[in-house]
Amino acid sequence: MQEILSRYETVTEDAVNEWFRVGEATDFPENSGACIKYKNKQIAVYNFSRIGKWYATQNLCPHKMEMVLSLGMIGDKDDIPKVACPMHKKNFSLEDGSGLGGNDLKIATYPVKIENGNVYIGFSD
Amino acid sequence: MKHIIVVGNGMVGYKFCEKFAEKSEAKNFKITVFGEEPRPAYDRVHLSEFFENQDAKALEMAPAEWYADNNIELITGERVCDIHRSKKTITTVSDQEFSYDYLVLATGSSAFVPPIKGVEKQGVFVYRTIEDLEGMLAYAAKLKEEKPNAKAAVLGGGLLGLEAGKAVKDMGLEPHIVEFANKLMPRQLDLRSSQVLQLKLESIGLNIHLSKATNQILGDKFITGMEFGEDDVLDVDMLVISAGIRPRDELGKTCGLDMGVRGGIVVNNKMQTSDENIYAIGEIALYNQMIYGLVAPGYDMAAVAVDQIIGKTETLMPEDIDMSTKLKLIGVDVASFGEPFMPASKGHSIIFENKTQYLYKRINVSHDGKRLLGGILVGDATDYNMLHQIYLNGMAIPEDPSQLILPASEGGASFGSVLDLPDTAQVCSCESVSKGDICCSLTEGESNNLSDVIEKTKATSGCGGCKPMVVDLVNETLKSLGKEVREVLCEHFNFNRQELYDLIKVNKVADYEEALNLFGEGHGCEICKPALASIFATITMETPNRQPGIQDTNDRFLANIQRNGTYSVVPRVAGGEITPDQLIVIGEVAKKYDLYTKITGGQRIDLFGAQIHELPMIWKELIDAGFESGHAYGKSLRTVKSCVGSTWCRYGMHESVTFAIDIENRYKGLRSPHKLKGGVSGCIRECAEARGKDFGLIAVDGGWNLYVCGNGGATPKHAILLAEQLDDETAVKYLDRFLMYYIRTAAPLMRTAPWLEKLEGGIEYLKQVVIEDSLGIAEELENEMQGLVNKYECEWKQAIENPEMMKRFKHFVNSDDTDDNLVFVPMREQKMPKAWS
Numbered sequence: 001m002q003e004i005l006s007r008y009e010t011v012t013e014d015a016v017n018e019w020f021r022v023g024e025a026t027d028f029p030e031n032s033g034a035c036i037k038y039k040n041k042q043i044a045v046y047n048f049s050r051i052g053k054w055y056a057t058q059n060l061c062p063h064k065m066e067m068v069l070s071l072g073m074i075g076d077k078d079d080i081p082k083v084a085c086p087m088h089k090k091n092f093s094l095e096d097g098s099g100l101g102g103n104d105l106k107i108a109t110y111p112v113k114i115e116n117g118n119v120y121i122g123f124s125d
Numbered sequence: 126m127k128h129i130i131v132v133g134n135g136m137v138g139y140k141f142c143e144k145f146a147e148k149s150e151a152k153n154f155k156i157t158v159f160g161e162e163p164r165p166a167y168d169r170v171h172l173s174e175f176f177e178n179q180d181a182k183a184l185e186m187a188p189a190e191w192y193a194d195n196n197i198e199l200i201t202g203e204r205v206c207d208i209h210r211s212k213k214t215i216t217t218v219s220d221q222e223f224s225y226d227y228l229v230l231a232t233g234s235s236a237f238v239p240p241i242k243g244v245e246k247q248g249v250f251v252y253r254t255i256e257d258l259e260g261m262l263a264y265a266a267k268l269k270e271e272k273p274n275a276k277a278a279v280l281g282g283g284l285l286g287l288e289a290g291k292a293v294k295d296m297g298l299e300p301h302i303v304e305f306a307n308k309l310m311p312r313q314l315d316l317r318s319s320q321v322l323q324l325k326l327e328s329i330g331l332n333i334h335l336s337k338a339t340n341q342i343l344g345d346k347f348i349t350g351m352e353f354g355e356d357d358v359l360d361v362d363m364l365v366i367s368a369g370i371r372p373r374d375e376l377g378k379t380c381g382l383d384m385g386v387r388g389g390i391v392v393n394n395k396m397q398t399s400d401e402n403i404y405a406i407g408e409i410a411l412y413n414q415m416i417y418g419l420v421a422p423g424y425d426m427a428a429v430a431v432d433q434i435i436g437k438t439e440t441l442m443p444e445d446i447d448m449s450t451k452l453k454l455i456g457v458d459v460a461s462f463g464e465p466f467m468p469a470s471k472g473h474s475i476i477f478e479n480k481t482q483y484l485y486k487r488i489n490v491s492h493d494g495k496r497l498l499g500g501i502l503v504g505d506a507t508d509y510n511m512l513h514q515i516y517l518n519g520m521a522i523p524e525d526p527s528q529l530i531l532p533a534s535e536g537g538a539s540f541g542s543v544l545d546l547p548d549t550a551q552v553c554s555c556e557s558v559s560k561g562d563i564c565c566s567l568t569e570g571e572s573n574n575l576s577d578v579i580e581k582t583k584a585t586s587g588c589g590g591c592k593p594m595v596v597d598l599v600n601e602t603l604k605s606l607g608k609e610v611r612e613v614l615c616e617h618f619n620f621n622r623q624e625l626y627d628l629i630k631v632n633k634v635a636d637y638e639e640a641l642n643l644f645g646e647g648h649g650c651e652i653c654k655p656a657l658a659s660i661f662a663t664i665t666m667e668t669p670n671r672q673p674g675i676q677d678t679n680d681r682f683l684a685n686i687q688r689n690g691t692y693s694v695v696p697r698v699a700g701g702e703i704t705p706d707q708l709i710v711i712g713e714v715a716k717k718y719d720l721y722t723k724i725t726g727g728q729r730i731d732l733f734g735a736q737i738h739e740l741p742m743i744w745k746e747l748i749d750a751g752f753e754s755g756h757a758y759g760k761s762l763r764t765v766k767s768c769v770g771s772t773w774c775r776y777g778m779h780e781s782v783t784f785a786i787d788i789e790n791r792y793k794g795l796r797s798p799h800k801l802k803g804g805v806s807g808c809i810r811e812c813a814e815a816r817g818k819d820f821g822l823i824a825v826d827g828g829w830n831l832y833v834c835g836n837g838g839a840t841p842k843h844a845i846l847l848a849e850q851l852d853d854e855t856a857v858k859y860l861d862r863f864l865m866y867y868i869r870t871a872a873p874l875m876r877t878a879p880w881l882e883k884l885e886g887g888i889e890y891l892k893q894v895v896i897e898d899s900l901g902i903a904e905e906l907e908n909e910m911q912g913l914v915n916k917y918e919c920e921w922k923q924a925i926e927n928p929e930m931m932k933r934f935k936h937f938v939n940s941d942d943t944d945d946n947l948v949f950v951p952m953r954e955q956k957m958p959k960a961w962s
Contacts, residue, residue: 004946022938022939023938023939027938027939028938029673029674029933030674031638031649031674031675032673032674034938035936035937035938036937036938036939036940037937037939037940037942042937042944042946045938048648050638050648050649051648060946064688066688066689066690067690067944067946068678068686068690071678071681071682071686071690072651072678073649073650073651073654073655073674073675073677073678074648074649075617075647075648075649075650075651075653075654076617076647076648076649076650077616077650078616079647081648082650084650084651086677086678086686087686089651091651101576101579101580102579102580102581102582102583
């Protein structure tokens, strides 16, 4: 299981080697998450239309190693955009992947860009 | 330097000095205290102890040196006889004049002497001061020389009267207590506790005479007896009058302060009289039209006056004054607190009485059994402190409140609330957080609310099972810190669920986004989104297909998410009745999709292990065979469990299966604050376990008994009888009203049992609402429910017929691949997810 977790590391925008197209913006439900596949990774993509932002994180919740974060509800805690894991409601910041509300776990985040209605996620591999 | 003159050096006058001396501002003031009695203030409450040791010093509040040490000038044996408000001066009997900036009147009270013929005779005393006692002692000594078995009576069976009774007994006289009322301590005790106390007092030699109105005092020069009526005479050689108090308010009267009709100087909540430079405290102060004859309120008044004078003007006398008392009277514990006598209309009384041990305990609890309103303890007041605290703080009491007063050997247990848990008690076993961790986080200021506590201590962040207790602990601790506890949905909505329900309904709000814009702030979270989804569903019967983004994952995918991220499928099997053909369909579907199958506790079949993209295919086959969604994933009606009833069972009284099917079909799809389960049993053997459900019907002779607000789960609760012997139609009518009322008013994720516990007035109140229509909303509730019933449609059928809605049943947006992360292992004849590592 740790092997799976090690596949996910935060990619910053300047480290991007490949902007991978994952679909059209309209394929992604508003104010919700959806899952995309890139190589052997599952990435949760969030169309946070309420604040006009897109986020991408690993789909794997590091708490119990389930591929579920894209199913979680999004929102904010003290103005930090977040996702709540549907399994046990662990909260993670969408900005930097850090655990919120007394949760020491951390998830990887990926840059997202929208061009001509297409959604691209940035990867370094 | 400002000059304060305190008139009166009793207990309250002294307390004013003591509190003042503690303040740093005291150095800016000079205090002069006048006491009429020859000695400094003493503890009048324990006056009868003077007989044991005749040591006035032992009763002193503080020695004379204390006053000097604290820069307070104490002038005893000097009565103040006039106040000149225009000059701000006072004069004393010896014609000395003193000027003041602030005047504090604490002259207390004197004994009330009723106008009885012969009251002026020798041998008649009042019981108030050490001088009174010395007079009594001298007279008693003389009596005993002349008459070895002399008798003394005390007029008044109140607190002080009984103390006086002990005093005359200690003097070696035969004591008699004469009381006008039909009970002792009429202000503190009820009739039964008075009888217990009387037995005890008689056992130690006091003679008690109740319901006696004294006509006259007999004798020529000296008292020889008391006459109550014709031929009703008590021979006594001495009489102590203890028939109440009168405020020593002459000073107020002569200088023209506002006075009460029956005496007392009128004060406001700053303890100020009608002259802003003159304060009155203790038994002369008429506050809220009351004279408070207890020392504790007097001390509070002293503290208020001190703060007012030094400029801390926010300190005010509270509106409600606690008149609870506990004392040891002639070796007998007597206590009363809160409302000792309470009419049955306000609550229930629980009474424990054991005359052989001279024990009496009564507690009064609210009708819902949740709050302690007051009580009386005679013979054993060891529980007083805890009971008084529970009463003062409105703490939770046990479901069976008798535990609070039953002797330990009879199943009673020390119980208060979550706060009574030891600090070391582990509240959250997942994160090993103790009660102390949670409370300290609040008391030490690290946390201010529940979410802070969760963040700092991590309590509830594991399985969450401890959440109710943590919420209680946080609320109780905050309350004990004097902070307001307001239940709001989450940081995005400053309203509770019921308020939001009304706002959304009245304003015809279209969706979650609009609600957030109108009534909320921020961008929502996993608490408010599903809570509002539930509200929308219970107002308009909309299915989760309309706003999938605000649904809990289960509702979003109309299936229960399981341990490995796969889903389970539960078709509705109303009442648990299923045909062989339906069983075959379920079996075939399960086989085709390789699903693990299990019979559920709600008499239906659960199919586990479906992947998200398989859900529509599975449901298409089930719907084609006539099945509907079982809503096993929703906070909604689950099942109505039934026993086989009169159609087959030889004991059955009514057709429980038919009724269960009808009810389940009536409420299917109904969203509610939490899941709802029902049960219908065909006889009192109760094979459907209906009393373990949110609503249960049990067949009895003449109809159905309707029980509500039960559940299994972590805190099992039996449902409580709401109504008896109902016909089918009335049972459904009451159910409509009950369910709709719960749906409207419960907090999110609050099941019916805790809802009822929190409902003010409890089951009796619920009966009034549901049966007697006390709120006048019964018809509205029925119509709302009928509206929801009419709008039902199967949400799975809705979803599979709509390609737009089908889009979400896919694991990847950018690939038709399935989740390759799933690993199953075999178990018995079936499969299960690989265990968490």
